[in-house]
Amino acid sequence: MELSSRKRNIAFWTLQLLGWGFINAISILVPHNLSWELTVFSVVVGIFIGVFSTSILRWYLKKNVHFDSFGGKEVLKIIVSILLAALLFGLLNFLSGYLYFKFGPELTETELKMFEGYDKILIQVLNSLFLVGAWTITYLVIKLLLKLNQNRIERLELNTTLKQAQLNTLKGQINPHFMFNSLNNIRGLMLEDVDRSREMLTKLSEILRYSLTKNNVNDIPVREEVEVVDNYIDLSKIQFEDRLEFVKQIEENTLDLRIPPMIIQLLIENAAKHGISNLKHGGRIVLSIFRTDEQLHIEVRNTGKLQMTQDSTQLGLKNIEQRLKLLYADQASFTLKEISDEVVAEIKIPME
Structure with a gap:
């Protein structure tokens, strides 16, 4: 299961503190006979510098590096950010060492040897570059593994949900009431107009064929969908x-x-x-399809009140929402609302 944002942050800060704590504890325990003041100062300040520098680096990477479209530009950003973070890391180490050397307690001979490199900024930066570079590689590897795991889970969920969505879509598409009503209406029409009834039977068969053959297809041209809608309207007008x-x-x-x-x-x-069908004198259905910027707008307006549909299963509308979410995630939207004496359904689909 994918980690939530809160859990990821907790895991990150826990690893930050444990990782930098371990590195600084090891580095300070290698020399012996250090005063407790220097030991505590080195560990606490070392953890702060490590966490502070790499947290800023992480913030920059998350905000400016697009891992989904990784390329040469992103690599350059990472390299530059590592160099800047290493420079900050080294300068903070130099500053902390200088302050302790000048204003801290008197140093022993062993402690003086520890501070031999603190006044050499280049050494500090090179050492920092190694530590920050190692941290960045570790961070990117963990991020990559999490991304791969997330993609694997999403693929499994997508396959499972698609199968369920296809079953639900079939239920919503092959409306038995519409079929029976259409057949009964066509039967009655045969007594008045045989040629037109034959034409209506053809349209009904085209709708059924379309709903079955297009069930496993993710997208079709708008014109094909409009042709089916025209057939549906022609059949509905018999009633x-x-x-x-x-x-x-x-x-x-x-x-x-x-x-x-x-x-x-x-x-x-x-x-x-x-x-x-709920209006004694009938009403009007308006289908509008237009494009604005990078979105396709599909709007269906009909005379009536929204509460008329509250007692239904709304399976067709749920199928629309589910399919849009599967295909476009959060980039597509579907709304159903009442404006004046009309019910307005609107779909917005992103266009590449």
């Missing part, structure tokens, strides 16, 4: 007759854009079933 008015407002430049199959069809079906 609603003049009670249903359908208006299309589709920009020409959106027809070849690709969208998940059945999402418009499910919106139109929801508008007809839970909106127009």
Whole structure:
């Protein structure tokens, strides 16, 4: 299971304190006969400098280095940030050593040998470069392992959820009530207009074929989806007759854009079933498709009230939300709201 942000931060700070504590404890315990003042000072200040410098480095890496699109530019950023962090690390070590040497207690001969390198900034920077470089490599390796594990978990969850989504989508697409109503309406139409009833049977078969064959496809052109919607409206008008008015407002430049199959069809079906069918005098369904910036907007408006759909399972709408989340994560959105005397369903899909 993927670690939460809070747990990752706790793990990071715990490892920071333990890691720098261990490094400084080892370095200070190698020389013997050190005063307790110098021992405590070296360990505490060493941990602070290590944690402070590398925490700033981590903040920079997280904010400016894009690990998902790793390239030469990101490598250069990492190298520069390591050099700057090492310089800061070395300067802080030099400053702390200088202050203790000048204002601290009198040093023993062993302690004086410890401070021989503190006045050489180059030595401090080189030593710091080694420590900060090792820390950065460790940090990047851990981050990579976590990313690989996260991707593996997401792939497993995606496969599992996709199978469930496909089953739910089939349930939502093949609406038995719509099929039975359409067949009954066509049967009645045969007594009046045989040619038109034959045409309606063809449209019904095309809708069923479309819902079955496109179930395993992630995207299709808008124009294909609109053709299915037209067939659905034609079949619905057998039942609603003049009670249903359908208006299309589709920009020409959106027809070849690709969208998940059945999402418009499910919106139109929801508008007809839970909106127009509940109105004595019928109403209007308006389908609008347009593009703004890098998003495709799909909007379906229908006459009616939103509360008319509250007693339904809303399986079709749930399928839309689930499919958008699977395909686009948080980059796509789906909203359903009531504006004046209309129910407005809107989908926004990112365009590459």
